[in-house]
Amino acid sequence: xxxxxxxxxxxxxxxxxxxxxxxxxxxxxxxxxxxxxxxxxxxxxxxxxxxxxxxxxxxxxxxxxxxxxxxxxxxxxxxxxxxxxxxxxxxxxxxxxxxxxxxxxxxxxxxxxxxxxxxxxxxxxxxxxxxxxxxxxxxxxxxxxxxxxxxxxxxxxxxxxxxxxxxxxxxxxxxxxxxxxxxxxxxxxxxxxxxxxxxxx
Numbered sequence: 001x002x003x004x005x006x007x008x009x010x011x012x013x014x015x016x017x018x019x020x021x022x023x024x025x026x027x028x029x030x031x032x033x034x035x036x037x038x039x040x041x042x043x044x045x046x047x048x049x050x051x052x053x054x055x056x057x058x059x060x061x062x063x064x065x066x067x068x069x070x071x072x073x074x075x076x077x078x079x080x081x082x083x084x085x086x087x088x089x090x091x092x093x094x095x096x097x098x099x100x101x102x103x104x105x106x107x108x109x110x111x112x113x114x115x116x117x118x119x120x121x122x123x124x125x126x127x128x129x130x131x132x133x134x135x136x137x138x139x140x141x142x143x144x145x146x147x148x149x150x151x152x153x154x155x156x157x158x159x160x161x162x163x164x165x166x167x168x169x170x171x172x173x174x175x176x177x178x179x180x181x182x183x184x185x186x187x188x189x190x191x192x193x194x195x196x197x198x199x200x201x
Contacts, residue, residue: 060166066095066173069166073146079162081147087114091142091170099134100176101125102167102190104183105145107152116141125182140174142167144186155185164189 060072070090076082089106092115101117109119117125126136145155145163167189171179181187187197 060169063169063173066091066170069169069173073166076146076162079147079159081145081149081159084150085147086111088146089114089116089143089148090146090166091140092116093136093140094138095140095174097138097140097174098177099139099180100171100174100178101139101141101180101182102186103141103143104185105143105152105155106148108148110143111148116143121182140170140176142170144189160185160189 060069063069063072070088073090074088076088085106089110103117103121106116107119107121109122110116116122125141129136129139144167145159146166147159147163149155149159179190181190181197184197188194
């Protein structure tokens with residue numbers, strides 16, 4: 001296939017094989033850990049996917065606060081969700097919290113307000129927190145994806161690969177003792193597993 005593509009004029013076609021870990025970097029952009037990626041790509045395609053280049057990566061990696069992280073990624077356009085969102089939804093709550101909740105992705109209300117879990121799911125979360133004597137201000141809440149998928153569909157692999165490093169940076173900055181996953185995709189992402197949340201329970 002590689003030879004055929006080159007004959008067709010794709011001189012920069014090549015195989016890309018990487019064992020990607022959390023801190024690995026390709027052209028200045030960090031990738032999700034423990035992912036073995038073997039695919040045939042055109043370098044032009046790769047350049048387009050990483051169009052924001054190393055400058056943005058250096059900014060968000062160097063962030064020492066959640067506010068700095070937000071400023072570094074608020075205009076992110078590394079995946080198509082950047083074209084359809086209203087607001088990037090990073091997180092909310094105590095930035096030194098011992099307990100952190102991680103959901104799947106922003107919904108309609110979250111996209112409008114730029115705050116995670118403010119719709120019906122957020123009301124339920126508030127009730128559950130109240131039942132154990134906690135308030136929203138005492139924990140930190142984030143999502144795996146930082147932008148709303150159209151029609152609230154499931155996150156796609158490219159979107160998860162784009163946002164996961166931002167989530168791990170949040171965890172690094174907050175340093176929670178306990179992380180509670182809310183939903184299937186958050187569980188699979190943080191545990192690096194294909195096993196669904198129902199089976200894990």
